[in-house]
Amino acid sequence: MSTVAETQIKLTPEHDARPGASVRSRLQDLLPKIVLAPSFAATIVFVYGFILWTIYLSFTNSKTFPSYAITGPRAYQRLWRWTFESDPPSSWYTSITNMGIFGFLYILICLALGLFLAILLDQKIRGEGVLRPIYLYPMALSFIVTGVAWKWFLDPGLGLEQTLHQWGWTSFHFDWIKNKDFVIYTVVIAGVWQASGFIMAMFLAGLRGIDGEIMKAAQIDGASTFQLYRRIVIPLLRPVFLSAFIVLAHLAIKSYDLVVALTSGGPGGSAWLPSNFMYEFTFKRNEMAVGSASAVIMLMTLTAIIVPYLYSELREKPR
Amino acid sequence: MLRKLLIGTALATSFAFSAHAADVKEVQMLHWWTSGGEAAALNVLKQDLAKEGYAWKDVPVAGGGGDAAMTALKAMVAAGNYPTASQMLGYTVLDYAAAGVMGDLTETAKKEGWDKSVPAALQKFSVYDGKWVAAPVNVHSVNWLWINKAVMDKIGGTEPKTFDDFVALLDKAKAAGVIPLALGGQNWQEATMFDSVVLSTGGPEFYKKAMNDLDEESLKSDTMKKSFDNLAKLVKYVDPNFSGRDWNLATAMVIKGDALVQVMGDWAKGEFHAANKTPGTDFLCYRFPGTDGSVVYNSDMFGMFNVPDDRKAAQVALATATLSKSFQSAFNVVKGSVPARTDVPDTDFDACGKKGIADLKKANEGGTLFGSLAQGYGAPPAVANAYKDVVSKFVHGQIKTSDEAVTELVKAIDDAK
Numbered sequence: 001m002s003t004v005a006e007t008q009i010k011l012t013p014e015h016d017a018r019p020g021a022s023v024r025s026r027l028q029d030l031l032p033k034i035v036l037a038p039s040f041a042a043t044i045v046f047v048y049g050f051i052l053w054t055i056y057l058s059f060t061n062s063k064t065f066p067s068y069a070i071t072g073p074r075a076y077q078r079l080w081r082w083t084f085e086s087d088p089p090s091s092w093y094t095s096i097t098n099m100g101i102f103g104f105l106y107i108l109i110c111l112a113l114g115l116f117l118a119i120l121l122d123q124k125i126r127g128e129g130v131l132r133p134i135y136l137y138p139m140a141l142s143f144i145v146t147g148v149a150w151k152w153f154l155d156p157g158l159g160l161e162q163t164l165h166q167w168g169w170t171s172f173h174f175d176w177i178k179n180k181d182f183v184i185y186t187v188v189i190a191g192v193w194q195a196s197g198f199i200m201a202m203f204l205a206g207l208r209g210i211d212g213e214i215m216k217a218a219q220i221d222g223a224s225t226f227q228l229y230r231r232i233v234i235p236l237l238r239p240v241f242l243s244a245f246i247v248l249a250h251l252a253i254k255s256y257d258l259v260v261a262l263t264s265g266g267p268g269g270s271a272w273l274p275s276n277f278m279y280e281f282t283f284k285r286n287e288m289a290v291g292s293a294s295a296v297i298m299l300m301t302l303t304a305i306i307v308p309y310l311y312s313e314l315r316e317k318p319r
Numbered sequence: 320m321l322r323k324l325l326i327g328t329a330l331a332t333s334f335a336f337s338a339h340a341a342d343v344k345e346v347q348m349l350h351w352w353t354s355g356g357e358a359a360a361l362n363v364l365k366q367d368l369a370k371e372g373y374a375w376k377d378v379p380v381a382g383g384g385g386d387a388a389m390t391a392l393k394a395m396v397a398a399g400n401y402p403t404a405s406q407m408l409g410y411t412v413l414d415y416a417a418a419g420v421m422g423d424l425t426e427t428a429k430k431e432g433w434d435k436s437v438p439a440a441l442q443k444f445s446v447y448d449g450k451w452v453a454a455p456v457n458v459h460s461v462n463w464l465w466i467n468k469a470v471m472d473k474i475g476g477t478e479p480k481t482f483d484d485f486v487a488l489l490d491k492a493k494a495a496g497v498i499p500l501a502l503g504g505q506n507w508q509e510a511t512m513f514d515s516v517v518l519s520t521g522g523p524e525f526y527k528k529a530m531n532d533l534d535e536e537s538l539k540s541d542t543m544k545k546s547f548d549n550l551a552k553l554v555k556y557v558d559p560n561f562s563g564r565d566w567n568l569a570t571a572m573v574i575k576g577d578a579l580v581q582v583m584g585d586w587a588k589g590e591f592h593a594a595n596k597t598p599g600t601d602f603l604c605y606r607f608p609g610t611d612g613s614v615v616y617n618s619d620m621f622g623m624f625n626v627p628d629d630r631k632a633a634q635v636a637l638a639t640a641t642l643s644k645s646f647q648s649a650f651n652v653v654k655g656s657v658p659a660r661t662d663v664p665d666t667d668f669d670a671c672g673k674k675g676i677a678d679l680k681k682a683n684e685g686g687t688l689f690g691s692l693a694q695g696y697g698a699p700p701a702v703a704n705a706y707k708d709v710v711s712k713f714v715h716g717q718i719k720t721s722d723e724a725v726t727e728l729v730k731a732i733d734d735a736k
Contacts, residue, residue: 063701064414065397078734088718088727091708157560178504178562180715267504267562268715269708283390285701285735286414 051299054292062288075293091269092294095277098184102273103252105188106195110248111241113192114199119229121200122207132204135197143194147261150190151177180270183263187255187271190262195251199244206240207233242313246306253302274298345630346637348621349378349395349405351388360653367640373633378402396420401624403634407453409444409695412622416447422623424451427635433642436660438683440690441618453620454641457656458679461584461617461691462515462610465570465591466603470497470579479608482519482549489556492579500553501569501578504562506711508569510693512582513550513710519609520546523687526613530692533702533732539725547713547721553582554714562715573602582607584617584694588655588671597669604671606678614682617694618659698732705731 061071082092089097117135121128138146153159154177164172176182210233218228256275263271272280274294282291346368352361365375378395380388385408392405401420415421428434428451437445437455445453464479474495479485489499502508518526521542529537537543558578561569570590572578581587591602598604621641623634640646647658652667657675661683665676682688690696693710695703709728712718718727 064411065393065418088712088723155560175559178560180717264505264563268712268717269506270715270717280704283393284386285704286699287701287735 054295058289058292058296060289062292064286064288066288075289076297078290079293079297091272091277091280094270095272095274095294098270098272099253099274101184102188102191102255103249105185106191106252107245107248109188109192110196110199111244113196114244115203115234115237117196117200118203118207119233121204132201136201137197138194139198141194143255143257144261146190146194147258150186150193151262154186154189177263178267180267183266183271187259187262191252191255191258195248199248202240202244202247203237206237210236238313242309245309249302249306253298344372344633345374345376346404346633347376347378347402348637349380349388349392349402351380351385351406357654360650363649364637364640364646367643367646368636371636371640373636378405396624401626403626403630404454404621404623404637406456407620407622409617409620409690410699411695412444412453412620413447414699415622415624416452420625421447421450421452422625422631422634424454424623424635424638425449427451427638431639431642433660436662437642438659438661438679438688440616440683440688441659443690444618444696445620451623453622454638455659456619456621456641457647457651457654458614458616458618458659459584459586459656459694460614460675460679461511461694462518462607462613462615463583463585463587464603464605464607465573465581465583465587466605467573467576467579468599468601468603470495470576471603474579476579478603478605480611482516482609485608486552489553489579493556497576498558498572498578499556499580501572501581502554502557502561503564503566503569504557504711504714505564505566506707507693508566508583509714510707510710511584511691512553513546514615514691514693514697515582515607515610516550516553517543517546518613518615518689519607520549523613523689526615526689530697531690533698533736535729535733538732539729543725543728544721547724550710550713551721584691585655585657585671585675589653592655598671604674612678612681612685613687613689614678615689615691616679617691617696619656699735701735702732705735 056068057066058075059070059073060067061069061074079092082090083096085093121131125131141149154174156162156173156175156178161172161174177186214232214236215228218232223231254275255273256279259265259271259273259276265271265276275298278291278294278298280291281287281294350361352358368375378391380391385406388406389411392402392407395402396415396418407415412421433451434442438458441455441458445451445455464485470492474488474491474497476488476491479488492499502512514530517530521529521537525537525540525542528534529540529543566583566587567590569578569581570583570587571594573581574591574594574596585604588598588604591598596602621637623638626634642660644658644660644663647660647663648667651658652669652672655672657668657672657679661676661680663676665673668676679688692698692703692706697703698706706728709718709724709731712727713721713724718724
């Protein structure tokens with residue numbers, strides 16, 4: 001764009017003759033860049049710059065404050081050793097297994113539930129305008145609010161269990177949030193509650209974008225409703241799956257506040273996710289190198305999952 | 320294109336810089352004492368300073384707890400923008416002193432006689448390399464029992480003098496149908512209770528060796544195993560819903576009479592006061608059984624930063640006011656702790672406070688004043704948190720036996736050193 005503008009200026013000599021106009025046009029030319037520059041700089045420094053800085057710190061011996069002498073991959077060696085300490089579980093082992101359980105269930109259930117709700121809502125039902133925002137609103141809450149609300153609801157002494165006991169069902173027992181082996185599933189429940197409505201909205205938009213003619217043609221060819229969705233609608237929704245997956249994957253990886261608000265780490269730290277591990281080690285335990293190393297591993301894992309997926313999805317269909 | 324973008328960036332950022340003028344008559348203070356009683360206690364200090372003509376400016380911190388404040392402090396110090404002083408705990412002071420950002424108050428300390436009046440154990444954290452870098456505000460101690468007197472009378476209990484007495488007392492409460500032990504199942508609360516259990520099980524010498532010197536032989540000794548076994552005994556007396564509970568909710572259980580006793584630091588007294596309860600008639604404070612004569616402490620400090628010369632006068636005024644006898648008394652009466660100097664009269668304190676002051680004096684003279692490992696006064700944060708991990712995993716069942724707990728403890732502390 002700028003080169004075109006520059007050549008235009010050179011081709012018309014009267015611009016040089018009138019300095020006022022020249023400055024003005026040059027300013028006009030520069031203006032978008034000046035406006036964009038702060039956010040560009042912020043991204044370069046605060047995202048990519050700090051990624052590099054974190055990688056650098058992970059190879060130092062930084063404790064409370066950053067130290068800049070490279071001392072080798074000791075932090076990674078420690079994390080690697082902790083990866084295999086399952087009995088009793090090391091904090092890192094707990095964090096990564098929880099990430100696996102939480103990430104898998106959260107993404108899978110959100111996608112399934114979102115698609116299911118979207119298909120139901122797409123049946124031209126009455127009151128859709130009321131129902132849609134009801135499902136969507138949890139997304140408007142912050143994770144802290146979701147976490148606190150579910151913490152009270154799931155607390156055996158305050159919420160669901162207590163209420164059902166008062167109603168007479170005294171044998172009812174649901175204390176997952178207090179149980180070291182099940183607490184991570186309560187994080188899944190709260191997370192799914194919050195995000196599935198948003199995923200539903202994404203799928204609903206996708207469904208509305210499907211050409212009705214294709215559906216009719218399939219119906220004329222004798223496709224059952226199940227076949228219609230299985231063979232035509234869901235394959236057509238593939239780009240929505242991609243977007244939804246990416247939204248959910250990054251929400252899952254950065255879930256920190258939900259764990260803190262819902263479980264404050266869980267019994268004996270059993271609800272930790274890698275982000276909790278990273279914060280604890282960097283800021284509370286003054287082991288900045290270990291914290292940085294765990295952040296780098298999170299980034300690598302995310303890259304390893306997302307990049308091939310993006311690559312295959314975006315390359316397949318050249319437009 | 321890219322070059323122009325960069326030039327534009329440079330232009331835009333150059334506007335962001337502006338001159339910063341320092342105010343001489345102002346104290347910039349970073350702290351997280353924002354809740355009712357604590358804020359009121361701090362107001363005394365603000366007024367003392369206002370009398371000398373110094374304005375008070377809080378450094379705003381987003382979020383309530385000390386963690387957020389420490390993160391903010393780290394950022395301020397990294398940017399070279401030091402506050403006059405900051406509320407700090409234990410090894411944090413020494414970390415910052417080692418990084419060379421703390422000021423030097425030795426002259427003031429000499430003039431005010433801090434060397435003699437502040438307990439030696441506290442000076443370990445407020446003096447670095449022979450220089451005073453922090454002013455201690457108070458001394459909390461963690462080896463306390465807080466008991467609801469009405470429940471105690473109902474079950475006919477008396478002050479437990481030994482650990483076995485304590486277990487018998489808990490049994491009585493259980494038989495009477497009250498929750499015997501109010502505990503919040505968060506790692507720092509469990510570890511704070513375990514501090515007292517270790518002191519009770521092994522005695523003062525053992526506590527010092529294991530929890531302050533981190534002596535490996537002591538950490539894996541049979542005494543340590545017995546301490547874990549004793550902790551397991553106590554955990555049997557908590558209600559099934561204890562996991563994750565906040566400490567003040569556990570205190571509320573004792574206040575309301577739902578539970579008999581809580582093992583907690585003396586900040587719990589603030590909750591009793593807020594509920595208009597009086598020591599002796601509504602609640603009882605005893606030392607954790609078998610720990611009488613020793614004090615396991617933690618302390619709030621005001622760390623003093625190496626501010627420019629034109630702000631040093633304000634800093635000295637702040638430090639002097641902080642350790643003045645009148646403020647020490649007024650503040651600690653409200654806060655529930657005891658003064659950080661041993662020569663403050665105890666007239667304004669309640670029964671528990673008087674006992675606390677006497678105990679501190681005795682422990683200081685007898686050499687039985689020890690840093691609490693759970694509260695970060697026994698060892699640096701990495702070790703203290705590794706310790707909390709192990710205790711919490713033991714309480715919640717990830718670590719199953721005391722043998723395993725001791726092995727894990729040694730390993731975790733080794734890792735964190």
